[in-house]
Amino acid sequence: MTWKRWTATAMRMVAALTALGITVTAAGPVSAGADADDLAGSQRQRLDWHTCQQGSADQAGAELDQAGATCTELTVPLDYARPNGRTITLALSRLRATDTAHRLGVLLLNTGGPGAPGMSDVLPIRQWLGDVGARFDLIGLDPRFVGRSTPLDCGWPTGTWTRSAGPDRATFNQLTAFQRDLADRCARRHAELLPHVTTRNTARDMDLLRAVLGEQRLSYLGYSYGTYLGAVYTQMFPGRVDRVVLDSAVDPAEYGARVVREAGPANEVALRDWAEWAARRHDRYGLGSTGGQVLAMVDGILAAAARRPLQVGGYEVDRQSVPYLLLNRLGDDRDETQADLAETVKVLRQAVLSGSATPTASLADTLSFLFTGAESATGSVQAAILCGDVPVRRDPEHYWRDIRQHRSSEPRFGELTRLISPCAFWPQQPRERPTVVQNAVPALIVQSTGDTRTIYRHGQAMHRALTGSRLLTLRDARIHGVFGNYGNVCVDDAVVTYLADGKLPARDLDCVGHTSP
Numbered sequence: 001m002t003w004k005r006w007t008a009t010a011m012r013m014v015a016a017l018t019a020l021g022i023t024v025t026a027a028g029p030v031s032a033g034a035d036a037d038d039l040a041g042s043q044r045q046r047l048d049w050h051t052c053q054q055g056s057a058d059q060a061g062a063e064l065d066q067a068g069a070t071c072t073e074l075t076v077p078l079d080y081a082r083p084n085g086r087t088i089t090l091a092l093s094r095l096r097a098t099d100t101a102h103r104l105g106v107l108l109l110n111t112g113g114p115g116a117p118g119m120s121d122v123l124p125i126r127q128w129l130g131d132v133g134a135r136f137d138l139i140g141l142d143p144r145f146v147g148r149s150t151p152l153d154c155g156w157p158t159g160t161w162t163r164s165a166g167p168d169r170a171t172f173n174q175l176t177a178f179q180r181d182l183a184d185r186c187a188r189r190h191a192e193l194l195p196h197v198t199t200r201n202t203a204r205d206m207d208l209l210r211a212v213l214g215e216q217r218l219s220y221l222g223y224s225y226g227t228y229l230g231a232v233y234t235q236m237f238p239g240r241v242d243r244v245v246l247d248s249a250v251d252p253a254e255y256g257a258r259v260v261r262e263a264g265p266a267n268e269v270a271l272r273d274w275a276e277w278a279a280r281r282h283d284r285y286g287l288g289s290t291g292g293q294v295l296a297m298v299d300g301i302l303a304a305a306a307r308r309p310l311q312v313g314g315y316e317v318d319r320q321s322v323p324y325l326l327l328n329r330l331g332d333d334r335d336e337t338q339a340d341l342a343e344t345v346k347v348l349r350q351a352v353l354s355g356s357a358t359p360t361a362s363l364a365d366t367l368s369f370l371f372t373g374a375e376s377a378t379g380s381v382q383a384a385i386l387c388g389d390v391p392v393r394r395d396p397e398h399y400w401r402d403i404r405q406h407r408s409s410e411p412r413f414g415e416l417t418r419l420i421s422p423c424a425f426w427p428q429q430p431r432e433r434p435t436v437v438q439n440a441v442p443a444l445i446v447q448s449t450g451d452t453r454t455i456y457r458h459g460q461a462m463h464r465a466l467t468g469s470r471l472l473t474l475r476d477a478r479i480h481g482v483f484g485n486y487g488n489v490c491v492d493d494a495v496v497t498y499l500a501d502g503k504l505p506a507r508d509l510d511c512v513g514h515t516s517p
Contacts, residue, residue, distance in 0.1 A: 038083040038084070039077075039083050039208060039211075041084070042075065042076065042077065042083065042208055042212075043208065043211040043212055045074070045075055045212055047072040047073075047074065047212060047213075048072055048073070049070040049071070049072045049094070050070060050071060050072065051065050051070065051071065052064035052065050052069055052070065052071035052093060052119070053065050054148075060119070060120050063120065063123060064093055064119065064120065064122070064123065067095065067122075067123055067126075068095065068096075069093045069094060069095045069122055069123075070093070070094055070096075071091065071092065071093045071094075071119065072091075072092060072094075073089045073090065073091055073092075074089065074090045074092060074205070074208070074209055074212060075087050075088075075089055075090075076088060076089075076090055076144070076204075076205045076208055078193070078196050079195075079196055080201060080204050088144060088145075088149070088150035089149060089150050090141060090142060090143070090144060090149045090150075090205060090209075091119060091141075091142040091147060091148035091149045092118075092119060092139055092140060092141045092142065092209070093119040093120070093122055093139070093140040094122070094137055094138065094139055094140075095122045095123075095126055095137070095138040096137050097134060097135055097136055097137050098134045099131075099134040099135045102135050103135055103136070103137075104132075104135045104136050104219065104242075104243075104499075104500075104502075105136065105137070105215055105217065105218075105219055105242060106136065106137045106139055106210070106213055106215050106218055106219065107136040107137070107138050107139065107218075107219045107220070107221060107243075107499070108139045108141065108206060108209075108218050108219070108220050108221075109121045109122065109125055109138065109139065109140050109141070109220075109221050109222075109226075110141065110143070110220075110221075110222045110223070110225075110226030110229055110230070111222075111223045111224070111226055111481070112222075112223045112224030112225045112226050112481075113146070113224070113225050113226075113381075113382055113385075114143075114199070114225045114229075114381070114382050114385040114386065115146055115378055115379070115380075115381035115382035115385060116146070116225075116378075117142045117146050117147030117148070118140045118141045118142055118143070118146075118147070119140040119141070119142050119147060119148065120140060121140040122138040122139070122140040124484065124485075125138060125221065125484060126138055127484075128483065128484025128485075128492065129484075129496060129499065130496060132496050132499050132500040135500070136219065136499075137213075139209070139213075141205075141206075141209070143202045143205070144196075144197065144201060144202055144205060145193070145197055145381050145384070146381050151377060152190055152193055152197065152377065152380055152381050152384060153189075153376050153377040153380050154182070154185040154186040154189050154190060154376065154380035154383075154384075155185055155189060155373065155376060155380075156182055156185060156373055156376040156379055156380055157371075157372070157373045157376075158182075158369075158370060158371065158372070158373065158376070158379060159368075159369040159370065159372070159373070159374065159375030159376060159378045159379050160369060160370060160378070160379045160382075161178075161179060161182050161379050161382075161383055161421060161422050162324055162416070162419075163175050163178060163320045163321065163324065163416075163419065164319070164320045164321070164322070164323040164324065164415045164416040164419065165320070165399070165400075165403050165415040165416070165418075165419050165420070166306070166319050166320045166415060167306050167319060167415075169400070171319065171320055172396075172399075172400055172403070172420075174320070175320065175419060175420060176396050176420055179420055179421055179422045179424065179425060180422075180424075180425045182379075182383065182422040183383075183387075183422040183423075183424075183425035183426050183427065184425070186380060186383065186384065186422070186426075186427070187426075187427035190384075191427060191428075193384075194384055194387075194388060194426075194427065194428055195388065195428055195431045196388075197381065197384035197385055197388045198385065198388040198389050198430070198431075198432065199228065199229055199232050199385060199389050199435070200232060200236065200389075200432055200435060202229060202385075203229065203232045203233040203236050203237070204236070206218065206229075206233055207233070207236075207237050207240060210240060216240070217239075217240050217241060217242040218233075218240060218241060218242060219241075219242040219243040219244065219499070220233065220241070220243070220244045220245070221244075221245045221247070221483075221499075222245070222246055222247065223247045223248055223481050223483075224247075224248050224250070224453065224454060224480065224481065225250065226246075226247075227246035227247065227248065227249040227250050227445075227454075227462065228249075228250040228252055228255045230244055230246050230443075231246065231249075231252050231435075231437045231443075231462065231465065231466065232252075232435045232437065234437070234439055234441040234443065234466065235435055235436070235437050235438075235439055236435070238439055238441050241441050242502070243442075243498065243499050243502050244441065244442065244443035244444070245443070245444045245446065245483065245495055245498070245499065246443055246444070246445045246446070246462060246466075246469075247445075247446040247447075247481060247482055247483050248446070248447060248448070248451055248453065248454050248459070248480045248481050248482060249445050249446075249447060249454060249458055249459045249461075249462035249463075250454050250458055250462070251454075251457070251458040251461035251462060251465075252435070252436075252437035252461070252462060252465050253436075253437075253461065253465070254458070254461070255389070255390065255434075256386060256389060256390030256392060256423075256434070257383075257386040257387060257390065257392050257421040257422075257423040258392065258418070258421070259454070260417050260453060260454070260455075261402075261417055261418055262417070262455065263413075263417050263452060263453065263454075263455055264406065264409075264410030264413040264414040264416075264417045264418065265409065265410060266450070266451070266452045266455050267327055267330050267412075267413040267417070267452045268410060268411070268412060268413060269450075270330040270331075270333075270450070270452045270478055271295070271298070271326065271330060271412065271413075272291060272295065273333065273478070274330065274338055274341055274342075275288075275291040275292075275294035275295045275298070276291040276294075277338045277342075278291075278294045278338070278341075278342050278345075279291050279293065279294050281342070284342075285342045285343075285345075285346055286346070287342065287345060287346065287349070297345075297349060298326070298345060298412075299412075300352070301322060301345070301348045301349060301352055302319060302322055302323075302412065304352040305317060305318055305319040305321075305322045305348075305352075306318075306319040310322075310348060310351035310352060310357075311351055311355060311356040311357070312347060312348070312351050312356070312357050312358075312359050312363070312367065313357075313358060313359045313364060313367065315359075315367045315370075315371050317348070317351070317367070321370060321371075322348065323412055323413055323415065323416045324370065324416060325344055325348070325363070325366065325370075326341070326344075326345075326412070326413075327413060327416060327452075328366060329341035329344065330452050330478075331451075331452050331453050331478070331479070331480040332478065332479055332480070333450065333477065333478035333479065334479075334486075340360075340362055343360050343362070343363070344360065344362070344363050347359055347360060347363055383421070383422045383423065383426075386421070386423060387421075387422065387423035387426040387430075388428075388430055388431075389430060389434060390430065390434045391423075391429055391430055392421065392423045392424055393424065394424045394425070395424075396420055396424065399418065399419065399420040399424070402418045403415050403418050403419075406418060437462075437465045437466070438465055438467075439465075439466060439467070439468075440466070440467045440468035441466060441468055441469075442468045442469065442504050443466050443468070443469040443470075443504075444469065444470055444472060444494075444495065444498050444504060444505075445459055445462050445463050445466070445469050445470070445471045445472065446459075446472045446474070446482050446483055446491060446495065447459025447460075447471065447472070447473055447474070447482075448473075448474040448475075448477045448478065448479045448480070448482055448486075449473060449474065449475050449476065449477065450476075450477055450478030450479070451478065451479065451480050452478060452480065453480040454480065456473075459471060459473075463508075468504075469504075470504045470505050470507070470508055470509065471508045471509075472491060472494055472495075472505075472508070472509045472510075472511065473508070473509070473510050473511070474486075474488055474490075474491055474511045474512070475510055475511070475512050475513075476512055476513050477512075477513060483495045488511055488513070490511030490512070491511050494509060494511070
């Protein structure tokens with residue numbers, strides 16, 4: 001997968017997650033699962049490494065093969081409480097270390113979601129790691145029920161459950177019915193699988209993979225949701241961890257189906273920043289010559305979509321969808337992404353003025369994700385993981401009150417970040433209590449101060465939960481997914497140095513701006 005395609009996939013998954021947020025009640029630790037003796041048979045399995053491409057249309061597999069990667073399938077228990085019962089398969093890729101004289105072991109990757117496939121992640125990350133990448137066996141994993149692993153697809157009419165609650169009670173009621181229907185579809189299709197679609201089980205899968213690979217310890221690089229998965233692994237298997245990098249971290253005490261409940265203000269600020277950027281380019285985009293004019297035009301689009309859906313290509317874009325389209329591109333302050341948002345807003349404005357408009361290729365891809373079932377599996381698995389991990393309030397009135405209380409301070413995004421989710425109607429409560437992360441496993445946590453997805457205080461909270469960690473802060477930047485992706489030399493050098501020598505910095509570190517030395 002090319003870098004640009006990897007970034008688009010990761011950011012779309014992050015945007016889908018951005019309708020989330022929760023307050024989790026602390027709970028004590030629970031068992032890591034089956035005993036080693038129970039898993040002995042699974043641990044002795046031999047992996048059949050083969051080429052990755054599956055058919056002539058499989059471009060991602062072809063790129064893996066071209067890069068010298070190999071692929072395989074790992075068999076794991078569906079239910080670790082019954083390790084000898086039903087099994088499922090996990091698909092994974094491997095780029096083996098080429099500097100075998102200085103090999104550092106296995107580096108397992110997870111770029112977020114939840115529900116994002118990971119097999120192609122080895123390609124950009126090998127590039128980002130430079131010479132140290134050649135010293136690791138890089139492993140890209142499609143977690144349980146994701147991508148090429150045993151599938152779970154609820155047959156949704158959308159790729160994401162993310163929608164704004166809209167401007168009034170009627171639109172909130174429409175959203176509530178929409179979320180109930182999504183949950184019901186999963187209950188009808190996969191009731192027997194849903195209890196096992198959890199982060200704790202994915203952490204168990206990771207440790208089984210470690211054993212099958214014959215490694216004493218795993219190193220780990222996780223982004224976004226992947227930081228929560230990594231933290232859960234350190235809590236469940238603290239003695240099996242080597243080097244850990246958690247980029248754009250989730251507060252483990254607030255992870256769940258409303259994890260970005262408090263991200264509305266950060267996105268309001270980001271939209272104002274973008275409006276100033278667009279105003280400086282009024283000659284190109286024609287959206288307004290001041291930030292205030294650009295914001296007023298955006299608000300006009302929202303008002304028009306509330307009166308009547310906007311015709312964009314073959315899609316009707318209503319008031320509950322426009323905030324998603326805006327927020328989808330606010331997680332990155334680089335010119336390419338700012339321009340993409342400007343082009344999106346330009347199309348929406350044209351639809352208001354002319355009655356219809358033709359979407360850009362980028363916008364058409366997002367609209368397909370939002371309004372068709374082509375990627376139903378993506379949203380289905382994401383919801384199943386979140387709903388299977390942490391319980392949420394099931395009373396719609398709770399969400400309606402929350403939205404109303406914050407409408408004035410978060411006028412465009414509070415109704416999106418504080419929305420009700422399918423988890424409010426999920427057929428089963430989680431089988432295990434949420435993992436309380438509190439340990440001294442060494443880790444490097446990377447966080448930008450302007451992150452609009454997992455806001456900066458989430459990284460600080462992860463730092464406090466992992467008492468042996470160091471926090472690397474990127475200041476004066478708005479980006480979710482910093483290392484390698486953003487091109488900040490200061491951050492990239494610090495991460496690579498840590499992965500190379502395994503020594504955390506003596507203190508927390510700061511980097512500044514886009515490409516600081």
